[in-house]
Amino acid sequence: MNHTIEIDGIHVSPHHYIGGQRVASSQTFTDHCPIDGHVIGEIAAGLPEHCDAAVTAADEAFPAWAALGPEGRRTHLRRFAAEIRAWGEKLARVECEDNGMLLARLRGHQIERCAQNIEYFADEAVRLASMAFDGEKAHHDVRHEPAGVALLITPWNSPMMLTTWKLGPALAAGNAVVVKPPEWAPLTCSMFGDIADAAGLPKGVLNIVQGIGAETGARLVADPRLARISFTGSVPTAKQISQSAGANLVPASFELGGKSPFIVLADADLQVAAETAALQYRNAGQVCLAGTRLLVDESVAGEFLDRMHAVVERLRVGDPRDPATEIGPIIHPRQFAQVDGFVQRAVADGAEVLWGGSAHQAGDLYYQPTLLGSVDQESEIVQNEVFGPVLVVQTFGNDDEAVELANGTRYGLAGVVFGEDERAKAVADRLRTGMVWVNSFFLRDLNAPFGGIRDSGIGREGGQWSFEFFCDIKDVMMPHTPYRPVFAGG
Known part of the structure; x- marks a missing residue:
């Protein structure tokens, strides 16, 4: 279980991360470097038992994580963000080798954005916890409550940043998560397991199952224990996921690209x-x-x-x-x-x-x-x-x-x-x-909604929109004056 892949002196586990432990597989898939085509290594492929174990671990970790409340979770997530910054150079070098993104851009922008994705949503969850208003007849206390186990399926074009873009709100909302990394660039997602350990994240709150989408991804999306599915990728894959999600009435969010x-x-x-x-x-x-x-x-x-x-x-x-x-x-x-x-x-x-x-x-x-x-x-x-x-x-x-x-x-x-x-x-x-x-391009704010219409997706990510997806919304009402039931005609 100690086998690792070495990239420029950095050791990365090729195994799954389930319940706080590294888990090997009898089947693997090959990861190549786009820079020159060399084989980076063999990556554990998620079999049915791994998919089941990851959802089980998340399901078991969920009650305690949810019970921490937004403030308690923020403490953990701020440590997680700090570890991302501490691991920044390693993450940048591995992502460059695995994905082909410019190393200068990873160092200069992506690492800090990853940390901010975690911190921002940790803070936003605390703010949303106090939402309340007085209506005409009652005081309304609007609760953003954890939904359960969230499956996050991330794309290969910016796997590190887009994984944290989903992880931040999902974890801050109080969900336990299973991440399915992209098979063409899985390694920085794998490193988030080590970062979770270094940050002291409770075991089972974050799980990572690698594999081919049509196999491992299909197994994961069909699990009826899921409470949410968040997917970024292609339209054909989204249509397949929506069929599995619909069969189990699992809310799903899709970001599917464009032709802008x-x-x-x-x-x-x-x-x-x-x-x-x-x-x-x-x-x-x-x-x-x-x-x-x-x-x-x-x-x-x-x-x-x-x-x-x-x-x-x-x-x-x-x-x-x-x-x-x-x-x-x-x-x-x-x-x-x-x-x-x-x-x-x-x-x-x-x-x-x-x-x-x-x-x-x-x-x-x-x-x-x-x-x-x-x-x-x-x-x-x-x-x-x-x-x-x-x-x-x-x-x-x-x-x-x-x-x-x-x-x-x-x-x-x-x-x-x-x-x-x-x-x-x-x-x-x-x-x-x-x-x-x-008169501009790519000006992004974490408070702003992100997403498209038609074949570009369903739902929005960012700010309160992420929490509207990753949370169950509850309205607790208390009347302004003593309540008396009134029957029709009474």
Whole structure:
């Protein structure tokens, strides 16, 4: 049970973390490094007995964890956040090796955000505990009560940060949790088990079961003891999960990605818009919020694209451990093949490659930042999420046409509008999407709701919205004056 995987001198357990103990498996799956394709190690695969044991451990730990109350849980969670910071360099280096995210970004942003995700929700749970108001006839004491066992299924594009984004509210609400990490990048999630030990988190409150989604994930979501399921990933998988959740009447929350519009009006600051558009290639385009559909006023399209191309040409693609690198690898050969397949089919259907369009010389899983033009609104490349460094551009003649194009997919996660403030805001108001940035991008606040509509998901994460999902809401009413029952006709 002492076997570990070594990454740059850092030892990471490949085993499950159940009831505060490391648990091996007779079956494993292989984890590869996207930087150069080498095998990182063999990871324990969750079998039925592991899934059952993890839910059982969480179920048994739940009553005592819930009974601590928001203040008691906050003490534990603040220690957990402190340990994340203490482990920050190790987490950053492992995530870079396992996922391919830029090491500089992990060090400079992701670690602190992970700690803040835990601290913020620990504090927010305390604030919500005192919600009360006086109604016309009674005093209402609104309680956010723990729901039970929460299953958290996290994605591979930012596994460390997005796991804490779910862990924070789930644990602060008083639930015990089972985490199912992504099979393409499971290692920083595994490290959270060691961090839980270092922080003194009660055993069974946090459990981690690794495995292939179609096998381990399917077993977990079917457990009738679950009280909540939170999933970030693809639409087809969400549909399968919703069937299992529905069979057991388990509330489920889905964040499913998008095909977001990036609108550039004629009166926009074209240089700022162009530089921001180039940011959509960040993390090799593996970002659900990315504005992958550039919609540009036809009167400024040429100048805008010239400015954007000048920025893109300076972007350095390469090893994410190099501080000069700005775009790293795509995470997995299957994802690489999906990205390139989208591009090649689009070109075969008549799309024009404005730049990029093929693999990058940096290595097997590196792809050139790509922009395709001459695309039809109903084409695959416009309608479907690519999840790679591939954007498309379309032009419009007026604001109505821009809005029609922007709303013309089945997704609705985010949007970006650049233009004169009032005009841009008016366009933003007409977009059918969960979030819109006006003359900005990726400004996030933990108080704000996060989520989309249509095929981009169900529910919201962030602030009180997370607690509305992870809690059972109870209203305790006490009358202002002595109560007497009144019967009909009496």
